Amino acid sequence: MILWVRHGQSTWNLIDRMQGHELSPPLTELGREQAAAAAESLVGAGVVRLLSSPAVRARQTADIIGERLGLEVVEDPMLLEKGLEESMVEVLVRVRQVLDRDLPDHTVVVSHGDTIGLAIGMLSGQRPELPANGSIISVDPATQDVSVVAPLR
Numbered sequence: 001m002i003l004w005v006r007h008g009q010s011t012w013n014l015i016d017r018m019q020g021h022e023l024s025p026p027l028t029e030l031g032r033e034q035a036a037a038a039a040e041s042l043v044g045a046g047v048v049r050l051l052s053s054p055a056v057r058a059r060q061t062a063d064i065i066g067e068r069l070g071l072e073v074v075e076d077p078m079l080l081e082k083g084l085e086e087s088m089v090e091v092l093v094r095v096r097q098v099l100d101r102d103l104p105d106h107t108v109v110v111s112h113g114d115t116i117g118l119a120i121g122m123l124s125g126q127r128p129e130l131p132a133n134g135s136i137i138s139v140d141p142a143t144q145d146v147s148v149v150a151p152l153r
Helices: 029-042 056-069 088-099 113-124
Strands: 002-006 049-052 073-075 107-111 136-140 145-150
Touching: 002 056, 002 113, 029 056, 029 136, 029 145, 049 056, 056 073, 056 107, 088 113, 107 113, 113 136, 113 145
Parallel strands: 002 107, 049 073, 049 107
Antiparallel strands: 002 136, 136 145
């Protein structure tokens, strides 16, 4: 089972501004609360690995989760959201490369709505949907079961 966490609300999410590969927009206060709530939801889930996009908004979310779970955050640029100059095919290739790594069971991946939606679509065969900021979606690659663990604010 892979647990996908969309980063908490960023300052640019708040104003509905495209972020793409822009690394700098940080979390808002609500975004930090969403990250803390996600961390609490993951306590006891047996998380063994924590991966994150290098974007500040994702990394801040992952740092909050990592601190609560006692895990080191490993950054992976393949987890960035779709860049403004990237095609959807290029993003699909990146996401497929991450999925082909055979991630250990109970890995948490902190990323972006579009990247997570594509990953869930590839793993489950379901139509990709944009998850809410701070939400946690569980995907079991063996059974293709998808469930929302924590739909946060």
